[in-house]
Amino acid sequence: MGLLELHNVEIAYGNIQVVKGINLSIKDGEIVTLLGANGAGKTTTLQAISGLLKLKSGTITFNNEEIQTMPAHKIVEFGICHVPEGRRVFGTLTVEENLNLGAYKYRNNLKHVKAGRERVYCLFPRLGERRTQLAGTLSGGEQQMLAIGRGLMSDPKVLLLDEPSLGLAPILVREIFQTVLEINKQGVTVLLVEQNARIALRLAERAYVLETGRVVLSGSSLELRQDPRVQRAYLGIKGA
Amino acid sequence: MVLFIEQLVNGLTVGAVYSLVALGYTMVYGVMRMINFAHGDFFMIGSYLGFTLISSAFLGRTIPLWVALTIMVLFSMGGVGAIGIIVERAAYRPLRKTSRLTAVVSAIGVSIFLQNAVMLIWGPRYRAYPSWSVPDVTWQVGGIYINLMQVLILSISIGLMVALYFFVQRTTVGAAIRATAIDHDTARLMGIDVDQIIRLIFLIGPALGAAAGVLLGLYYRQIHFTVGWTYGLKAFTAAIMGGIGNIPGAMAGGLLLGILEMLGAGYISSAWKDVFVFFILILLLIFRPTGLLGERIAEKV
Numbered sequence: 067m068g069l070l071e072l073h074n075v076e077i078a079y080g081n082i083q084v085v086k087g088i089n090l091s092i093k094d095g096e097i098v099t100l101l102g103a104n105g106a107g108k109t110t111t112l113q114a115i116s117g118l119l120k121l122k123s124g125t126i127t128f129n130n131e132e133i134q135t136m137p138a139h140k141i142v143e144f145g146i147c148h149v150p151e152g153r154r155v156f157g158t159l160t161v162e163e164n165l166n167l168g169a170y171k172y173r174n175n176l177k178h179v180k181a182g183r184e185r186v187y188c189l190f191p192r193l194g195e196r197r198t199q200l201a202g203t204l205s206g207g208e209q210q211m212l213a214i215g216r217g218l219m220s221d222p223k224v225l226l227l228d229e230p231s232l233g234l235a236p237i238l239v240r241e242i243f244q245t246v247l248e249i250n251k252q253g254v255t256v257l258l259v260e261q262n263a264r265i266a267l268r269l270a271e272r273a274y275v276l277e278t279g280r281v282v283l284s285g286s287s288l289e290l291r292q293d294p295r296v297q298r299a300y301l302g303i304k305g306a
Numbered sequence: 307m308v309l310f311i312e313q314l315v316n317g318l319t320v321g322a323v324y325s326l327v328a329l330g331y332t333m334v335y336g337v338m339r340m341i342n343f344a345h346g347d348f349f350m351i352g353s354y355l356g357f358t359l360i361s362s363a364f365l366g367r368t369i370p371l372w373v374a375l376t377i378m379v380l381f382s383m384g385g386v387g388a389i390g391i392i393v394e395r396a397a398y399r400p401l402r403k404t405s406r407l408t409a410v411v412s413a414i415g416v417s418i419f420l421q422n423a424v425m426l427i428w429g430p431r432y433r434a435y436p437s438w439s440v441p442d443v444t445w446q447v448g449g450i451y452i453n454l455m456q457v458l459i460l461s462i463s464i465g466l467m468v469a470l471y472f473f474v475q476r477t478t479v480g481a482a483i484r485a486t487a488i489d490h491d492t493a494r495l496m497g498i499d500v501d502q503i504i505r506l507i508f509l510i511g512p513a514l515g516a517a518a519g520v521l522l523g524l525y526y527r528q529i530h531f532t533v534g535w536t537y538g539l540k541a542f543t544a545a546i547m548g549g550i551g552n553i554p555g556a557m558a559g560g561l562l563l564g565i566l567e568m569l570g571a572g573y574i575s576s577a578w579k580d581v582f583v584f585f586i587l588i589l590l591l592i593f594r595p596t597g598l599l600g601e602r603i604a605e606k607v
Contacts, residue, residue: 116495117494118491118494118495137494137499138491138494138495139494139496139497139498139499139500142495142496142497143497147495148495150491150492150495154489154491154492156484156485156488156489156492157488158484158488159481159484159485159488163481163484166478166481167478167481167482167485167493167496167498168496170478170482170496170497170498171497173478173479216496220496220497
């Protein structure tokens with residue numbers, strides 16, 4: 067039994083079904099990636115796990131407890147943190163305020179929050195230099211660091227990362243992914259959604275490939291990297 | 307010059323009251339993108355609750371003024387804050403996922419309901435705060451007259467505004483309010499209970515409006531169940547002036563509007579003072595709908 071399990075999860079926006087019965091199982095300490103083209107249902111799946119979207123049917127269990135009917139803010143308290151696509155930092159709040167909000171569940175324990183901030187500044191020294199700056203004035207890469215750092219402030223057991231490489235220069239992408247690896251080594255389980263399959267398959271131990279709301283392939287990253295379908299569709303290797 | 311300064315003081319006095327009411331509009335708009343057209347009625351109910359308390363045997367003339375005033379303001383803030391939370395739960399929350407127009411229509415319904423409820427409870431006639439509510443003490447400072455009531459209004463409303471500013475800018479819950487104003491979903495991902503933040507807004511906004519209601523009741527003494535519309539619209543103008551959604555903007559907008567109104571009343575005609583205010587509202591909506599502070603500076607709350 068994995069730490070985070072999705073059983074026959076179906077999600078619909080009105081009459082349009084986006085996720086058509088998927089099963090995922092993520093074990094404690096793993097990095098797992100969810101690959102797929104635009105519209106495959108990756109972001110929708112993450113939003114369902116974090117409670118932003120309600121399921122049409124199916125169950126999501128975390129630590130053997132069903133969480134699919136819990137409101138989003140409770141799920142955070144449980145130890146699942148979702149770093150949304152497009153960073154979504156609070157632009158008119160300072161870096162420090164953004165981090166404090168990440169630790170909202172610890173808002174009555176200022177010591178804990180401060181220690182959390184120091185940890186994040188250690189991980190991303192550039193955020194420390196800019197702690198009093200408004201988040202909206204940061205560069206794209208710094209905003210992504212802030213989004214991840216803010217997510218870590220809740221001490222999650224599972225980190226849901228949605229497209230952390232989006233719109234970033236390759237050198238920054240490498241830096242961010244290096245940090246994700248480090249976070250994982252500290253015991254955080256990571257579920258990563260990525261368009262950049264090449265780097266995602268290098269980082270993750272296992273992967274699921276989604277196509278129009280269904281899991282069409284799954285396995286270890288090594289296997290999937292060798293799979294001709296994956297090579298053709300996601301790695302851009304011709305004639306494979 | 308004396309007239310100018312006197313009208314300036316008068317303007318600041320009513321303006322501070324407009325600011326308090328404007329904050330309710332601006333905070334609700336900031337978090338829910340909705341104009342709460344029932345907000346003026348929270349103000350009105352506040353002035354009725356204060357009136358009831360001071361004309362009751364409970365708050366007789368024997369209690370010192372500052373104690374009586376504190377009890378009145380807190381009582382009506384608490385009462386109206388509770389009504390605000392009930393109104394949000396009953397009339398706005400069920401409609402949150404529908405179009406914004408639906409919520410506005412619901413707000414107008416709430417307004418009509420509250421006005422009629424007050425009419426049934428307190429009667430359709432004008433009611434008046436007792437003349438002994440605040441002693442008629444006047445000081446002469448450098449040729450201009452300032453009375454005790456003006457000093458009380460200014461100090462209480464500025465005190466409340468400073469408290470609100472610190473709460474919103476310096477506390478984590480305040481940051482959560484600002485974050486919710488920016489992006490509900492991301493706020494939820496932080497573990498913020500957005501429903502709870504909205505409840506909080508519907509406690510604070512109406513409570514500030516109620517304090518304003520008590521203060522203006524004491525100042526003008528006459529109250530009526532329809533005053534919510536006039537003062538509500540004036541405060542709405544102040545909120546637009548400061549850029550709706552912007553907390554410091556609403557404070558500045560209220561003061562500015564009060565000053566403009568009183569200068570107009572002093573130099574042109576006091577019978578026309580409401581006309582000036584609504585003329586300003588029309589000009590703003592046409593030429594500067596984002597407010598005088600503009601969009602760029604306007605921090606959304």
